[in-house]
Amino acid sequence: MGIVQKVFYYHVASAWIGLLAFCVVFAASIAYLWKRSEGVNLLALASAEIGTVFISGTLLTGPLWAYPIWNTWWTWDPRLTTTLVLWFMYVAYMVLQSGGETEAKKRFAAIYGIVAFVNVPLVFFSARWWRSIHPIVVSSEGVALDARMKVALFASLGVFSLLYIYLLPLRMKSLELKARVRQLKSEVLP
Numbered sequence: 001m002g003i004v005q006k007v008f009y010y011h012v013a014s015a016w017i018g019l020l021a022f023c024v025v026f027a028a029s030i031a032y033l034w035k036r037s038e039g040v041n042l043l044a045l046a047s048a049e050i051g052t053v054f055i056s057g058t059l060l061t062g063p064l065w066a067y068p069i070w071n072t073w074w075t076w077d078p079r080l081t082t083t084l085v086l087w088f089m090y091v092a093y094m095v096l097q098s099g100g101e102t103e104a105k106k107r108f109a110a111i112y113g114i115v116a117f118v119n120v121p122l123v124f125f126s127a128r129w130w131r132s133i134h135p136i137v138v139s140s141e142g143v144a145l146d147a148r149m150k151v152a153l154f155a156s157l158g159v160f161s162l163l164y165i166y167l168l169p170l171r172m173k174s175l176e177l178k179a180r181v182r183q184l185k186s187e188v189l190p
Contacts, residue, residue, distance in 0.1 A: 004064070004065055004068045004069065005065075007061050007064050007065040008065055008153075009152050009153055009155075009156040010057070010061055010156065011057075011058055011061040011062055011065055012153060012156070012157075013153070013156040013157045013159070013160040014054045014055070014057040014058045014061065014160065015054070015055070015058040015083070016157055016160070017051075017054045017157075017160045017161060017163075017164050018051045018052075018053075018054035018055035018057075018058055019051075019055075019120050019123065019124065020051075020161075020164065021047045021048070021050050021051025021054060021164060022047070022048070022051045022086070022090065022116070022117060022120050023117070023120065024043065024044070024047040024051075024168075025044045025047050025048045025051065025090075025093070025113045025116075025117070026113065026114060026117035026120070028040050028041070028043040028044035028047065028113075029044050029109075029110040029111070029113035029114045029117075030110075030114060032044060032106070032107075032110045033107065033110050033111070033114075036103070038179075039172075041097075041106055041109075041110070042172050042175045042176060042179075043168075043172060044097075044109075044110065044113055045094070045097045045175060046168055046171035046172045046175055047168060048090050048093050048094055048097070048113070049094060049171060050164060050167050050168060050171060051090060052087065052090045052091060052094065054160075054164075055083065055086060055087050055090070056087065058083060059083060059084065059087060062080065077127075077132050077134055078126040078127065078129070078130040078131075078132050078134075079123065079126045079127045079132055079134040080134070081126075082119060082122045082123045082126045083123050085119060086116075086119045086120065086122075086123050089116040089119055090116060092112070092116075093109065093112055093113055093116055096108065096109040096112055097109045
């Protein structure tokens with residue numbers, strides 16, 4: 001496939017970490033409904049934002065790989081379509097969270113975060129369940145790649161995982177500071 005194959009490593013790692021981030025949103029949303037902890041709510045929001053960035057990268061790099069290989073930028077393939085729907089769902093989640101100063105709005109956003117997670121397994125299994133031109137790289141039989149490609153893929157997965165682990169507390173801290181500034185403004189300004 002030549003140079004275009006290099007996009008694959010970014011594309012797959014970005015998709016994988018995006019889906020992982022949405023798993024964190026799911027778990028944090030359940031924890032928020034159980035504990036009503038503001039820190040858990042911030043964890044869900046921060047993970048949703050980072051996951052949306054990674055899924056955006058997936059949706060942008062996919063066509064870069066697809067055009068030279070499939071001779072089309074976009075098809076309404078099940079995996080592509082479910083990923084696009086997933087992206088819209090988590091953008092909607094972030095919009096819900098942006099208006100969530102009250103407890104009821106935060107609860108509603110948490111419930112939506114749980115419901116939106118239903119699409120994560122759909123994205124992962126879509127190429128297996130429905131007719132798709134999308135390759136299935138990871139299956140029950142293992143990873144269907146050459147040994148050198150496996151090394152590159154796992155290295156990119158590791159780097160993207162470390163990037164997610166690095167970005168998550170940074171974004172949570174910035175959301176905490178933003179909430180603190182909003183609180184101070186409300187105390188000072190009548």
